[in-house]
Amino acid sequence: MTSNTIFFDFVCPYAWRGLELAQVLRKAGEQQFTLKHFSLVQGNHPDNAGQKEPVWWLTDQPGDAGERFQKSSLLAFLAAVAAARQGEEASWEFSLALFRAVHEDKKSLDEDAVMAAAKAANLDLDGFAADRKDEDALRASLRSDLAESAEIGVFGTPTFVLPGGEAAYYRFENLTRDLETARQWWKLYGEVLHSGAGIATIKRAKNRPAKKA
């Protein structure tokens, strides 16, 4: 089974729902997804507007620099890279716990949330603390994801990349943890990307938003 990729940013509620969808399919053994990071702060940074390749990188910034989303997303990305050193399941459990804390329980994306997610994911907390200190390596790993997302032209999250290389931003309003529902929503996404129409975009008119369940 060839893996899909999901690019996500912890600050984004759509990315949270995308990761929940992916987790349902993954747990059922129906799809594989590789977790990768895309930074909305970097993607939307004015210095990067119109550039072929980014000139402003989140990974070049000090941890205490910038506005709230910059600081919180860098903190979360580096923590997630550290968590991933404890294996694939740990990576998913940590990422989902952190997403849920922020977007379901409406907590701040900060050090407290990171530590609560580490506990919820049953990480080896001593190992996690030690890995988080290896910051150069964590930043290099994050940089690799950000460079790949720039190469693909990711602009929002979640963006799913299919095994055939098709890639698109998939923004939806509702949450599912139900397998049959997740299957349908995933199948529809694939049908749009594989349609002979060559669909580039389906996007609601501004004043006719999608319905929340």
Place this chain on the structure above:
Amino acid sequence: MTSNTIFFDFVCPYAWRGLELAQVLRKAGEQQFTLKHFSLVQGNHPDNAGQKEPVWWLTDQPGDAGERFQKSSLLAFLAAVAAARQGEEASWEFSLALFRAVHEDKKSLDEDAVMAAAKAANLDLDGFAADRKDEDALRASLRSDLAESAEIGVFGTPTFVLPGGEAAYYRFENLTRDLETARQWWKLYGEVLHSGAGIATIKRAKNRPAKKA
């Protein structure tokens, strides 16, 4: 059978393919579509950026003012409103003939193309000439379409509005005049808009464009 609406601009090749798709389904008696105009020049005008309602209207501009797309789209819209006075079939035949001249035969969107489309659509040419002189009324009709598109929040063409009020930009790369294919592409659009996921956007990553057939 309740009608769908298609908002389009003659300068847009995606709108052309959207109208061809609609025509196939309409001719087969499977769907109805009301033709309405949306102006990309107005929608993208800097004076309208961030405005709740447009302050710059194409219908307030002289016919010979502005850059190429402004002049040619106003010319085409007013001619299409005049053609529509000769009935629904005339309206479709004229609009499609003008679209094909510009986007299939790569002609300029100008007075020559308008007259060639009028002939191709078998319009009563004397009536057409007389109706085109009734410019205040033509502009008022165009203004009504532009106001409706602004109310819905249309931002690109084609935008289809379904009988239930769902509305989205549907951008695809390939042309079909085949009924079974048109059915599939239309069905998929409806499935996306009606999905319980509450899909707001599916949009390809910038460097992974949709495939042209």
